[in-house]
Amino acid sequence: MRGGFWQLGQSITRRIAQTDKKSVVRRCFASEAELKKTSLYDFHLAHGGKMVPFAGWSMPIQYKDSIMDSTLNCRENGSLFDVSHMCGLSLKGKDCIPFLEKLVIADVASLAPGTGTLTVFTNEKGGAIDDSVITKVKDDHIYLVVNAGCRDKDLEHIEGHMKAFKAQGGDVSWHIHDERSLLALQGPLAAPVLQHLTKDDLSKFYFGEFRMLDINGVHCYLTRTGYTGEDGFEISVPSEHATDLAKAILEKSEGKIRLTGLGARDSLRLEAGLCLYGNDMEQHITPVEAGLTWAIGKRRRAEGGFLGAEVILKQLEQGPAIRRVGLFSSGPPPRSHSEITDSKGSGLGEVTSGGFSPCLKKNIAMGYVKSGSHKAGTKVNIVIRGKAYEGVITKMPFVPTKYYKPT
Secondary structure: OOOOHHHHHHHHHHHHHHOOHHHHHHHHHHHHHEEEEEEEHHHHHHOOEEEEEOOOOOEEEOOOOOOOHHHHHHHHHEEEEOOOOOOEEEEEOOOOHHHHHHHHHOOHHHOOOOEEEEEEEEEEOOOOOEEEEEEEOOEEEEEEEOHHHHHHHHHHHHHHHHHHHOOHHHHHHEEEEOOEEEEEOOOHHHHHHHHHHOOOEEEEOOOOEEEEEOHHHHHHHEEEOOOOEEEEEEEEEEHHHHHHHHHHHHHHOOOOEEOOHHHHHHHHHHOOOOOOOOOOOOOOOOOOOOHHHHHHHHHHHHOOOOOHHHHHHHHHOOOOOOOEEEEEOOOOOOOOOOOOEOOOOOOEEEEEEEEEOOOOEEEEEEEEEEEEOOOOOOEEEEEEEEEEEEEEOOOOEEEEEEEEEEE
């Protein structure tokens, strides 16, 4: 699904509108039967979810609202996403932190219990295997969530290194939370609505923090984080209670928070300047090139000790050859792999994600260009279907973030 979910959603909507629906159902039945389904699958169908294959799962790309309306409603009120296709897991044992630090760029040891950070799993060349949000629950328990499309390779990677680590006497084990579902509640009403469902005071619970608490009478893992740039939460809930929790959230919002699909999730994260693994980050892109230098802990910069550290630390010292940038475009919505050139037509790089911003009412994109051409305000051309259109490099996020932090 390179190029973003927004255009995919529009394409699917048009095809469904133009085609006999029974024939669509017949053609999709075989492949649909092979897809994994979240515990909310029937709930999605009951609420008009348009289901599409994604990373081996049947997931809603949108509901009755258009993707544009859903995006705007998330910014104005709130959205509830089913992200149960993502893979949550726990690492436990007295050596779980030194083990994980061999695989990621974060300074996990310095995290306070109950706090987390975005990090990157790297390979031997410093490239990104996946990005992940990790949380130190306590010194012998790390909770993390990895991307659905990377699940198999991530788990194989972690398991292989874990076997070698344990063979040398390391104390670490893991549990994959396939018994739990994951809901993402995002937007200005996320906290006030969720507060109706828990006795814990959410006003003292800040961005990047983690708690285990009861929500709607069920023990949940709660992280104040998200993928939209808005304030919000990711809620890990036992799967048998996921539908009841979703219903309770929608009811408490009095219709203002809406079920939202992958289409709006993509436009929201693009507006927030956030990477989509497989588009904006891949195994040949380092965290430094991706603009995630801030995620490399100070101690890790001094000590290294993670896969690909030699390459990454050299880039920190000398600068990378390419850099991730934001772009405004005057032409049609830029798509993944659209070439970026200078005014003379010489190649500078390419777009990795792009589309129309419902909030800004203009075309936005991100991509990679040669260092030296990455400064905000640099004029470029973006080649779309063989024609060059004027563009300009800009800072990200495109839409200001609203993460809930101490004042």
